[in-house]
Amino acid sequence: MQERVIARQRTAIGRGDLSMPVRQSLRDGILQSDLSVLDFGCGRGQDVERLRRMGFQSKGWDPHFSPETDLDVNQIVLLNYVLNVIENPAERQQTLASAWALTSRVLVVACRLKWELSSINGVTSGDGLVTSRNTFQHFYSPGELRKLVDEVTGTRCVSPTPGVVYAFRRDEDRFAYLARGAIADFEWSDSEDYASAVSELIAFTERRGRPPLFEEIPAGLLPILGTLSRRSMLEVIQKGASPERVAEGFKRSTLDTLLYLGTSIFSGRAALRDLPLTVQADIKHCFRSYREACARADRLLAKIRDDSYVRGAMRNSPGKLTATALYVHRRATPKMPVVLRLYEYCGFVAAGRPDGWNILKLDHRGRRVSWSSYPSFDSDPHPTLDWTYGVEMTSLDSSFQRFGDRSNRPLLHRKEEFLDHADPHHGKYLRLTEAEVRAGLYQNPSIIGLEDGWKTELQRCGVSLRGHRLVKQR
Structure with missing residues (x-):
C-alpha cells in the first residue's frame, strides 16, 4: 500500500x-x-x-x-x-x-x-x-x-x-527583553530648546528616582544640552525636581528592580555586568550592592509560598478578594503590592501572558495565575466572559477555556470592586451597584452568575438596564 x-x-x-x-x-x-x-x-x-x-x-x-x-x-x-x-x-x-x-x-x-x-x-x-x-x-x-x-x-x-x-x-538580549516587561520605561519627548531638554532630564529623575546616565539620554537631546557637565546637570536637576516625586520614583524603581531580579531565577540570573545598563544603574542607586539586591529579591520570591503573607498582601491590594482568590482589573495591577506583581510575572515567565486579557486572578489556596477576557468590560454594565487562560505554578501545566460561543455565559457584577478607587469609572460602577442592591437584584446570589439567572432576576424585580443606569419596567 x-x-x-x-x-x-x-x-x-x-x-x-x-x-x-x-x-x-x-x-x-x-x-x-x-x-x-x-x-x-x-x-x-x-x-x-x-x-x-x-x-x-x-x-x-x-x-x-x-x-x-x-x-x-x-x-x-x-x-x-x-x-x-x-x-x-x-x-x-x-x-x-x-x-x-x-x-x-x-x-x-x-x-x-x-x-x-x-x-x-x-x-x-x-x-x-x-x-x-x-x-x-x-x-x-x-x-x-x-x-x-x-x-x-x-x-x-x-x-x-x-x-x-x-x-x-545572546543572554544580554534576553535579559533586556525581560527587563522591558518588568521595569517601566521612560518615554522621552522631543525637545527643541535647552529649557525643554532640561525639563525632560527632570521628568526622568522624578520617574526613576535618579538622574539619567549619559547613555540613557536620547541622541537628539545631547546637542541641545551642549557641553553641560555631569556635575552641572545634577545641579540643574536638583534645583528643578520635586523631592516628593523623586522619592516616589526611587521606591518605584526599587520595587521594579526586585520584580525583575525575582523572576530572573526562571531564566537564569546574570552577572551584574551582563544586565541592561538601565537595570545596572537602578541597582547601584537603590541598593548597597548587587548581592543585597538579589538577596532581597530571593526573600520576596520565597514569600509567594507563604499563604498568610500572600493573603495579607491581597487584603491590601486593589481588586475583589474572595474565599479562594483575588480578582484585579488590568488597569489596577500596577497598584498591587510587589509580591503580587511578582506572583503574576512568574506566571507570565512560566507560560506566557495571553493577549487581550483584562481580569487577573491570583489564587491564594494553591498557586495558580489566570488571565481572563471580558471584552465589553467598560461598555457593558455586566460584561460576559469570553475566555480564560491559566497556569498551575506547581506543575506549570496550562489550560484554556472558551465561553464566548456558549448560550449561557458567566458575567460580572459589582465591577467597581475589580478596580482601584482612583479609577475614573469607579464612581459610575459603584452607583449602579448601589441601585441594583436597592432593587433586590442580589437577593439570590447563587443564580445571578450566569446570563439566564441574571435575566430572571431582572424580570422578577421589574427593572432593566440602560447603559449603567437601572430603570423600572413599565
Whole structure:
C-alpha cells in the first residue's frame, strides 16, 4: 500500500493582516527596522511583503512557494506555524535546528495550540490529525512548545504569549527583553530648546528616582544640552525636581528592580555586568550592592509560598478578594503590592501572558495565575466572559477555556470592586451597584452568575438596564 503524501503547501492561508506572532514581535520590540528578517517557511509570503512595506529588511524562504531564496544568516528568523504541519517529529526538530542556525540574534517560533483542536475535523495520524484537505496538524501545549525550543536551541527561551516562543542568541538580549516587561520605561519627548531638554532630564529623575546616565539620554537631546557637565546637570536637576516625586520614583524603581531580579531565577540570573545598563544603574542607586539586591529579591520570591503573607498582601491590594482568590482589573495591577506583581510575572515567565486579557486572578489556596477576557468590560454594565487562560505554578501545566460561543455565559457584577478607587469609572460602577442592591437584584446570589439567572432576576424585580443606569419596567 502506497504511503499517503501530505500536501503541506495547502496550509499556507491568505491573511488580511500581519500574523499574530509578527504583531507580537513588533509590540515586544523584537522586530526592528534596522535588523534583517528571514521568514523561514514563509508560505505565500504575506508577512514578508507587509514588513517590507513597513520599512523592514525582510525576505522569505519556503520549499514550495519561494525555494529560490538564498538561505544565509539573518539577525531575526521567523518560524511561524511551520512545525505544526510536519508529520515527522524528527523532521520537526531538524527544521527547528535549521532555523536556529540561520539567526544571529533571535528566533521567533509560533505554533497552533491544543485548544484549537475543536476547530479542526480530521483523522488521527501519528501525533496529529490529517484533514480532509490532506494536510497535517500537530497541536502543541504551551509547555510542550517551549520545552522543544529549549532543547533544540540549548537556550533558556521566553514565551511572551501562549503559542509564541523567543530564543535569544545572546543572554544580554534576553535579559533586556525581560527587563522591558518588568521595569517601566521612560518615554522621552522631543525637545527643541535647552529649557525643554532640561525639563525632560527632570521628568526622568522624578520617574526613576535618579538622574539619567549619559547613555540613557536620547541622541537628539545631547546637542541641545551642549557641553553641560555631569556635575552641572545634577545641579540643574536638583534645583528643578520635586523631592516628593523623586522619592516616589526611587521606591518605584526599587520595587521594579526586585520584580525583575525575582523572576530572573526562571531564566537564569546574570552577572551584574551582563544586565541592561538601565537595570545596572537602578541597582547601584537603590541598593548597597548587587548581592543585597538579589538577596532581597530571593526573600520576596520565597514569600509567594507563604499563604498568610500572600493573603495579607491581597487584603491590601486593589481588586475583589474572595474565599479562594483575588480578582484585579488590568488597569489596577500596577497598584498591587510587589509580591503580587511578582506572583503574576512568574506566571507570565512560566507560560506566557495571553493577549487581550483584562481580569487577573491570583489564587491564594494553591498557586495558580489566570488571565481572563471580558471584552465589553467598560461598555457593558455586566460584561460576559469570553475566555480564560491559566497556569498551575506547581506543575506549570496550562489550560484554556472558551465561553464566548456558549448560550449561557458567566458575567460580572459589582465591577467597581475589580478596580482601584482612583479609577475614573469607579464612581459610575459603584452607583449602579448601589441601585441594583436597592432593587433586590442580589437577593439570590447563587443564580445571578450566569446570563439566564441574571435575566430572571431582572424580570422578577421589574427593572432593566440602560447603559449603567437601572430603570423600572413599565
